[in-house]
Amino acid sequence: MSMVITVDGPSGVGKGTMSQMLADKLGWHLLDSGALYRITAFAATEKGVGLEDEAAVADIARNLDVIFRSADGGVKVELSGQDISGDIRTETAGNNASIVAVLPAVRDALLQRQRDFATESGLVADGRDMGTTVFPKAPLKFYLTASPEVRAERRYNQLKEKGLCVSVVSLAEEIRERDERDSNRAASPLKPADDAVVVDTSSMSIDKVFQQMVEKVQSVIR
Numbered sequence: 483m484s485m486v487i488t489v490d491g492p493s494g495v496g497k498g499t500m501s502q503m504l505a506d507k508l509g510w511h512l513l514d515s516g517a518l519y520r521i522t523a524f525a526a527t528e529k530g531v532g533l534e535d536e537a538a539v540a541d542i543a544r545n546l547d548v549i550f551r552s553a554d555g556g557v558k559v560e561l562s563g564q565d566i567s568g569d570i571r572t573e574t575a576g577n578n579a580s581i582v583a584v585l586p587a588v589r590d591a592l593l594q595r596q597r598d599f600a601t602e603s604g605l606v607a608d609g610r611d612m613g614t615t616v617f618p619k620a621p622l623k624f625y626l627t628a629s630p631e632v633r634a635e636r637r638y639n640q641l642k643e644k645g646l647c648v649s650v651v652s653l654a655e656e657i658r659e660r661d662e663r664d665s666n667r668a669a670s671p672l673k674p675a676d677d678a679v680v681v682d683t684s685s686m687s688i689d690k691v692f693q694q695m696v697e698k699v700q701s702v703i704r
């Protein structure tokens with residue numbers, strides 16, 4: 483069985499950064515499962531398919547012609563040969579992903595594709611249900627949390643750095659809405675696995691969170 487570490491938690495908590503740092507440190511692969519939901523929603527919109535049309539969106543999810551390419555400093559996402567890396571990273575793309583992620587047939591369609599990322603090389607899996615549904619037998623599971631205010635503030639600073647102008651109040655509202663949808667859906671809701679290591683990052687720096695995670699990894703995976 484291949485080695486998998488799962489990293490779950492709500493939007494804007496820093497899972498992506500932490501998972502990437504952990505994968506780099508261990509020399510393991512990374513699964514950004516949120517990207518699969520973002521790509522599915524993007525492809526549906528491009529095709530004019532309604533985001534709540536379960537059968538049609540699941541069909542799109544099952545047949546995604548997607549390639550993840552390592553590019554300097556990140557990953558390039560190509561859908562049927564088109565670079566959509568920027569398109570799937572907007573706030574709207576995140577919200578649309580959360581809407582299609584409610585649909586059980588869409589989740590089923592993406593399940594095996596996510597499991598296929600686990601190979602002998604080791605995998606850090608980032609998402610909402612990695613520890614509960616996709617890799618329930620993973621030997622180490624993290625669940626990162628932070629207050630909605632802190633997450634909105636972090637997101638605001640990230641966007642400001644990119645030169646984008648947004649209001650911290652509307653970001654907080656979007657985060658609250660997305661948390662509610664992701665946590666209250668019937669299929670694979672966002673919640674910590676029973677055996678997850680929960681880390682509240684509200685008052686911790688990136689380095690401090692990473693250090694705590696690495697210490698845990700070193701104690702569990704030898």
Ligand code: DC
Binds near residue numbers: 493519520
């Ligand atoms: O992690 P992210 O922001 O890229 O995820 C976008 C949305 O996709 C998130 O709000 C809910 C959904 N998602 C999910 O339901 N299950 C996952 N494992 C990953 C993401």
